Amino acid sequence: GIQVEQSPPDLILQEGANSTLRCNFSDSVNNLQWFHQNPWGQLINLFYIPSGTKQNGRLSATTVATERYSLLYISSSQTTDSGVYFCAVDPTGTASKLTFGTGTRLQVTL
């Protein structure tokens, strides 16, 4: 099956810093999503981004499908950004069989 690798595995930032999280995938995909799992375990969908660039407030994401990677940018990080960020992909184009990466654990300190 498709392989999804995320880097870095762990990241510690001071509040206000910027960061870039990376997701590499081993095969062509038609569906790519970024999720944030907060410290209470809730999984929140951040972006549906099979290609191109999207922005939502301090977060933005870019997927270069031809090169099989996606980037999640967090600017001016806040303590509420702490948690685990997952990339999930599906070759079929629907949300039917998402394969999740192992995640990037982010801790934002004061």
Added chain:
Amino acid sequence: DAGVIQSPRHEVTEMGQEVTLRCKPISGHNSLFWYRQTMMRGLELLIYFNNNVPIDDSGMPEDRFSAKMPNASFSTLKIQPSEPRDSAVYFCASSPAETQYFGPGTRLLVL
């Protein structure tokens, strides 16, 4: 909308007992998914339904696991008999098309 609703939020049971997890998807979403999350294996898709019909159950670990979706607003995941290795957080998610929306999860501990 209230989002995806799961119950119970926490379940502690003894090995050999039957466990039933419940999920109410977001109204209007035609796809429903059950996931399991563990430290060792991460997030794994167990089964998904489209229009109440099971489409792919290849992720269901073994015959002890079963899932049903009797109507568009309710699904169950049953484990019988439960084993300690089934301890995990079980998530239900629903989707109208490309994007999945997750419930809060059920934290299951089998002693």
